Amino acid sequence: MGIIQKVLNVDRRVIYLIVFLAVAIPIIFPLNLPVTLTEEVMGVYNEIENLPEGSPILIAVDYEPSSSPELNPMTRAILKHCFKKNLRVVTTTIWPTDGSGGSIADKLVEEEARIAGKIRGKDFVNLGFKTGSYAVVIGMGEDFKKTFPKDFNGNVLDKLEILNGTHSNGNSESSLPNAAFSQDARAKKINSLKDFSYMVCIHDDSSVFTWITYGYERYGIKIGTGCTAVMAPGNYPSLQAKQITGIIGGLKGASEYEKLMNYRGEGARGMDSQSVIHVFIIILIFLGNLTYFILERKKTVRG
Amino acid sequence: MDFFKRQLPTLLVLVLGLGMIIQYYIPTTFSQQVLKNVNLWIQIIAAFTLCIGITSLLRTHYTKIRLQHSGWAYSIILYIVFIAMVILGFYRGIQEGTPFRWLFDYVQTPLSSTTFSLTAFFICSAAYRAFRARTMEATIMLIAAIIVMIGRIPFGDMLSAYLPSFIPGFNDMAGWIFNTPGMAARRAILLGISLGGIATSLRIILGIERSYQGKD
Incomplete structure (x- = not known):
């Protein structure tokens, strides 16, 4: 031979x-390799960055544990961004395999909230999982609290401060430059998908198309996506059609978002x-x- | 009996299918209320379909254990784990600090991630043994794959700095592949799926396609 x-x-x-x-x-x-920013990631970052303080944002954590090494870094980066901006963060999942009813979302949002000093029920809430896929999205559009009467921990949603528009960042004076414009955003009650200022769907399968078809087309919610690298090409037609504002694709996208947030996390390390x-x-x-x-x-x- | 097995389901599908199409185009208060109620039914039915899925899974593995098919021992493990998780979930809940959550965080998540990560090894081995430029199509795909792989990593930017100015960088080339040929193909697939979906839906609503009613 x-x-x-x-x-x-x-x-x-x-x-x-x-x-x-x-x-x-x-x-x-x-290796600390340099990370260059792309328009796709900026499309999500800019939308969140431009939201007035106190705006409600929905984050759909539609992925299963097998994808968590690739998708957790971007979820963390987005959550950091939302908490830094003092947004009202609502997490959910319409994907049944997100570890038994929203455990991935719950773990991540709890950890990031602890770092940022945010309070559950006031600054953030995890709704958990509800079966029905598109029916859940339509339900959220028609009557949010009827679709999710309780959160992941069994708290009655109607009694939570975060959904009733009385959110406060705990300071009488806000440090954010756009705080002057945020009183309306803070006072906004969440009764429908329409009431969210923005949503990010982080997915490892096709759930984003459910959000686009029913959430965006029917209720007009602005959407950004984060997804595994293999799923990213499938999102480009929606980006070009302006159905989504941006794509955070795989570890590359996560590392870019981390750079925008001025830290090197799991995304940048994984990118090496x-x-x-x-x-x-x-x-x-x-x-x-x-x-x-x-x-x-x-x-x-x-x- | 044929009425309940054949005619009634077909009639229900026809009435509800056409009703929901009409509802979409006539958004009155009444039709919105209909949508809300129907949507609630769908969520309840979806919950029952989960039960059907679980029953089917357990039946399949029960048969495997009974007939001692290859790998039947794994089916026993599935039963043990399934029962344990259900009991723990119902008994203590699924929130942080519960045994269910502990198993999810420290057993299921690492195991699932590890299994998925193994594909990296197979991809590398397969790339070496099977990714050959045997035909023109294979060559185009291979070149596109290499450009995308370089373009999506920081090395791509470093290498691009050495390219002559009239040649676009690897990142730009990868972007073009995603945004032009890749998207055209993806859009064609999406349109095909959508048209197929509409045609199938109409066939089901009009009672032409009845495979969902089963064989007997």
Whole structure:
């Protein structure tokens, strides 16, 4: 067996070992690769940034635990942004596999709220999961509190301050420049999807199309999306049609959002590993094709 | 019996299907109220479909255990875990600090993530062994894949700095692939799915397509 044949038939465990090292080493020793911003991510960031303080924002955490390493970083970055802006954050999921009724959303929003010093029921609420997919979205559009009478923890939604428009950031003077314009936003009651100033759907499947079809088209809620890298191309037609304002795609998108929020989190760290793996795959494709064509040529020459 | 199995479901689908189409185009107070009520029914029915899904899952695995098909031991594990999670969920709830949540956070999430992460190993191995420029189509796909892979990582920007000014950067090229040929293909698929969906819906509403009623 010639060297070319040997290279072509390399034991797959060797490849697995290199993949493992290529992922592990950049996590242990970060490369701190530069992150460049894209219009797609800015489309989501700018919408949130321009919301007046106290505006209600809906975040749909429509993904399952298997996608959490890729999607949690962007969810965290968005939550940080919302809390920094003193927005009223409402999380939910219409995706049944979001760990038993909204546990992913609950864990993330609770952790980020603790860091930001926000109070459950006043500054944020997790509605949890309700089965019915598009019927839930229509229900939220028609009568929000009837569709979700209680939150994830069993609190009656009608009694929560966050939905009744009496939210306050705890300070008499706001530090935010647009605070002067935020009294209306703070006083806004949430009775329908229409009352949300913006929503972000973070998904690893097709739930965003349910939100677009019924949430945006029927009730006019502005939507931004965050999704796994493989799902991102599927969202571009909606972006071009202006049905969504932006896309945060995979770890790349998450790392961009983290940069906008001035910190290097799991997204940027994961991007280091992903960059090395991409280069490794390209090298493998190149090597595989090179050896293949050399062998093919040899066969042709031999006749 | 044929009336309850065939004619009544067909009639219900016809009336509700046409009714909801009419409702959409005539948004009066009455039709909005109809939408609210129907929507509530859908949510209740959807909850029952979850029960059907669970029953079907348990039946499939029960058969597997009874007939001792290959991997039947995993079906026993499924039963144990399923029963444990249901009991824990009902007994203590699913909020933070409960055993259910602990199992979700420290067992299900890491296991699911790990299983999904294994695809990275297979993708690399498959890229090496199977991604060949054998035909023109395969070559185009391969070049597009490489451009997107480089364009979506910081190395792409670094490499782009060395390209002559008349050649767009890898990030721009990847963006063009997403925004032009990729989106055209995606839009064509979406239109196809939508038209197919409309045609199938009409067939169901008009009683031409009755496969949802079962065989007997």
